[in-house]
Amino acid sequence: MRFSQSLFLLAVAGSGARASSDKTARPRGVAPDFAKYYQDSKTFTCISNPAIQVPFAAVNDDYCDCPDGSDEPGTSACSHLSHKSPLDVADRFGSTDGSVANALPGFYCKNKGHRPAYVPFQRVNDGICDYELCCDGSDEWARVGGTKCEDRCKEIGKKWRKEEEQRQKSMTTALRKKQALLAEAKRLHREIEDQTTRLEAEVKDAEAQVGVLENELKAVEEAERSKTVRSGGKGKGKVSALVGVAKARVEELRDALLEVRQQRDEAQSRLAELESILSKFKVEYNPNFNDEGVKRAVRSWEDYAARDKTEIVNQARDRDLTEIAKTDSESSGVDWEHWENEDEGCKEADLIYQLAGYLPPSVVAFIEEKYLAFRSFLETSGFLATAPENNSPTESKAVTKARDALKSQEDTLRDLNNKLRDQRTDLETDYGPGGIFRALKGQCISRDAGEYTYEHCFFQETKQISKKGGSSTSMGRFNKVASTVVEELNDAGDIVLIEKVAIEYDRGQHCWNGPNRSTKVVLECGEDNEILKTAEDEKCVYSMLVTTPAVCPGGEESVGASPSKDEL
Numbered sequence: 001m002r003f004s005q006s007l008f009l010l011a012v013a014g015s016g017a018r019a020s021s022d023k024t025a026r027p028r029g030v031a032p033d034f035a036k037y038y039q040d041s042k043t044f045t046c047i048s049n050p051a052i053q054v055p056f057a058a059v060n061d062d063y064c065d066c067p068d069g070s071d072e073p074g075t076s077a078c079s080h081l082s083h084k085s086p087l088d089v090a091d092r093f094g095s096t097d098g099s100v101a102n103a104l105p106g107f108y109c110k111n112k113g114h115r116p117a118y119v120p121f122q123r124v125n126d127g128i129c130d131y132e133l134c135c136d137g138s139d140e141w142a143r144v145g146g147t148k149c150e151d152r153c154k155e156i157g158k159k160w161r162k163e164e165e166q167r168q169k170s171m172t173t174a175l176r177k178k179q180a181l182l183a184e185a186k187r188l189h190r191e192i193e194d195q196t197t198r199l200e201a202e203v204k205d206a207e208a209q210v211g212v213l214e215n216e217l218k219a220v221e222e223a224e225r226s227k228t229v230r231s232g233g234k235g236k237g238k239v240s241a242l243v244g245v246a247k248a249r250v251e252e253l254r255d256a257l258l259e260v261r262q263q264r265d266e267a268q269s270r271l272a273e274l275e276s277i278l279s280k281f282k283v284e285y286n287p288n289f290n291d292e293g294v295k296r297a298v299r300s301w302e303d304y305a306a307r308d309k310t311e312i313v314n315q316a317r318d319r320d321l322t323e324i325a326k327t328d329s330e331s332s333g334v335d336w337e338h339w340e341n342e343d344e345g346c347k348e349a350d351l352i353y354q355l356a357g358y359l360p361p362s363v364v365a366f367i368e369e370k371y372l373a374f375r376s377f378l379e380t381s382g383f384l385a386t387a388p389e390n391n392s393p394t395e396s397k398a399v400t401k402a403r404d405a406l407k408s409q410e411d412t413l414r415d416l417n418n419k420l421r422d423q424r425t426d427l428e429t430d431y432g433p434g435g436i437f438r439a440l441k442g443q444c445i446s447r448d449a450g451e452y453t454y455e456h457c458f459f460q461e462t463k464q465i466s467k468k469g470g471s472s473t474s475m476g477r478f479n480k481v482a483s484t485v486v487e488e489l490n491d492a493g494d495i496v497l498i499e500k501v502a503i504e505y506d507r508g509q510h511c512w513n514g515p516n517r518s519t520k521v522v523l524e525c526g527e528d529n530e531i532l533k534t535a536e537d538e539k540c541v542y543s544m545l546v547t548t549p550a551v552c553p554g555g556e557e558s559v560g561a562s563p564s565k566d567e568l
């Protein structure tokens with residue numbers, strides 16, 4: 001149930017209470033509050049213009065004498081004057097500002113059996129029974145065109161009282177719900193405060209832990225660096241590394257030598273075989289056959305055989321090759337094992353570190369700085385291979401472990417800081433009087449309208465969900481609580497401006513050829529959280545009318561003192 005404002009009736013009801021002490025007869029249409037102006041039975045003084053007096057007979061003579069219309073409380077003769085609400089009129093008592101507004105709020109209907117009310121002067125004797133305001137039908141006293149409005153106050157009053165009882169019940173429920181919301185909001189507020197305090201402590205611890213792990217990483221890196229200097233980077237001396245390479249190379253060359261010698265020996269035996277064939281040929285051929293080809297071949301062979309024959313295989317050299325081709329263990333070659341275990345770098349590094357012990361730290365730092373600069377120069381000039389990055393695959397397990405531990409702790413710290421920031425933002429957010437809206441945060445309500453279902457998740461988001469399926473469209477994310485003025489019709493049919501609480505959502509999905517979608521959710525008192533109406537006021541600018549017990553008047557007292565401003 002929604003509760004509307006009834007200023008017109010409420011103001012009159014207030015007047016009615018005072019009417020019980022007023023025993024004098026009043027002219028038609030005069031409310032008890034105004035009776036005092038009509039007590040002189042000879043002369044009438046215009047209410048807002050006391051300088052103007054008219055004979056009392058001019059009151060309700062259907063002719064407008066007073067500039068403020070006060071001489072015609074029971075007719076429509078002064079209905080051309082602007083109308084003011086009952087409250088405005090009360091404010092203007094005794095005013096002589098010469099305003100052309102009617103001094104009276106309207107034609108007063110006693111409405112016995114129901115509640116008294118004012119009918120606008122234009123509706124007096126207009127031939128229409130205005131039962132919603134004047135259930136006793138007294139506004140049509142002249143029976144214009146034969147209109148006779150019977151008194152229906154008994155039945156209308158009964159119905160109204162029943163509805164009013166329902167309204168009161170509903171209001172009681174709403175207030176009970178409001179109190180529950182207030183209590184819940186307070187509990188949540190305290191919970192977030194506690195969480196914030198806890199998080200602050202956790203952040204401090206995590207920061208300290210990050211500091212410790214940073215130092216640990218530095219120490220491990222330092223230790224690894226020193227190990228690297230001592231071991232030449234591979235766990236063995238530089239000589240050993242070189243020896244390893246040389247040994248492999250020697251093995252390779254030895255294998256190649258053996259292969260070449262074998263090929264040579266094969267070629268030599270083939271040559272010897274050929275030479276023996278040709279020698280035999282020279283002896284056995286028949287010179288009497290005049291075969292020029294054969295004769296030429298024999299001559300060539302004789303020339304070849306006559307040539308000074310240097311020893312194709314130098315015996316001494318061949319012995320050397322045989323010696324070289326032997327493995328180092330078979331020969332008296334290099335003692336690889338001796339060199340493989342040599343670790344001269346260690347001694348040098350030890351020397352360097354012993355030397356550093358005698359130097360002041362500033363000098364050590366200076367040397368280290370110069371060393372690093374020189375090394376970087378060599379690297380950029382291409383003389384030296386670039387040193388591996390700290391976290392490169394060649395990084396030691398100890399450094400990786402220390403680095404991972406630091407990174408994980410930094411991640412934890414970041415998460416904690418993010419949570420803390422969110423909690424602090426939440427504590428600074430305006431959640432309305434008493435922080436009541438905090439209890440509604442995240443609650444979602446929806447309503448079907450046209451081709452969409454509209455969803456409102458309090459203090460989070462508004463959405464448009466297509467009923468045909470597909471993804472939903474964000475109509476805005478929570479921005480702030482604000483107040484807004486809305487036009488409403490009161491019971492007298494007048495447009496009145498009423499201030500209401502609104503929740504503003506913006507930064508929604510971008511609208512094609514338009515702005516980012518935004519929604520203003522106007523709240524009004526109601527027993528339940530419910531969307532009453534949705535509208536697209538301009539392209540992609542939406543409004544929703546939502547009821548909630550959170551904005552019903554009253555109910556704060558029994559929950560205890562409201563939180564201070566900075567708690568909101």
Ligand code: MAN
Pocket residue numbers: 464473511512536539540
């Ligand atoms: C969709 C809906 C409408 C909106 C248009 C704008 O159809 O979000 O509310 O007016 O897009 O293109």
